Amino acid sequence: MKNLFANETGYQTTKIDVRGVVSNENKVLMVQESHLPSPYHVYKIFIRCEIIGGSATSGMETKKGQFFPKDHEINKIRNGCMSNTKRFFKLFSKNLKESLGPGQxxxxxxxxxxxxxxxxxxxxxxxxxxxxxxxxxxxxxxxxxxxxxxxxxxxxxxxxxxxxxxx
Incomplete structure (x- = not known):
């Protein structure tokens, strides 16, 4: 355990992982990450985003991305880098209706x-x-x-x- 924190200097700060949530026509964008999962406890923050232009490309942090129906069978798209997917979809589906505009x-x-x-x-x-x-x-x-x-x-x-x- 001591070696785990050996590369940290100074005060041990909270780790935060910020993610963009992109939806398009009742589908949600899922990406495969390039980096290994962190051994630290990380707080995840999800921010709703809109596509305003450009095209999807692989980069330093992601290998590939694809849109899936929000009710797609989770096990078909799950892999080692997509942990907590089921919990994410539950939260996303719950809040999607609220973010779509006026309602009763x-x-x-x-x-x-x-x-x-x-x-x-x-x-x-x-x-x-x-x-x-x-x-x-x-x-x-x-x-x-x-x-x-x-x-x-x-x-x-x-x-x-x-x-x-x-x-």
């Missing part, structure tokens, strides 16, 4: 409708609930946040302090 929502089991125009499709957002004391000490991150729903038709915004669910 309910709060505490009651369907949300716009009080201005009675429309029932909204864009989900977040808002920080700042307090004067925490703002004074530059600690806004410690304040609570609220979910917001903006009406797709008229733009009216509703705030919710409790959880809302997309239906």
């Amino acid at each position: 929502y309910e709060a505490e089991g009651i369907k949300v409708v716009c009080p201005h125009c009675n429309h029932d499709r909204f864009k989900l957002g977040k808002a920080q609930l700042n307090t004067a004391l925490l703002t004074f000490f530059n600690l806004d991150f410690a304040n609570r946040s609220a979910d917001t729903l903006m009406c797709e038709r008229c733009g009216n915004i509703q705030w919710f302090g409790k959880n809302i669910n997309r239906v």
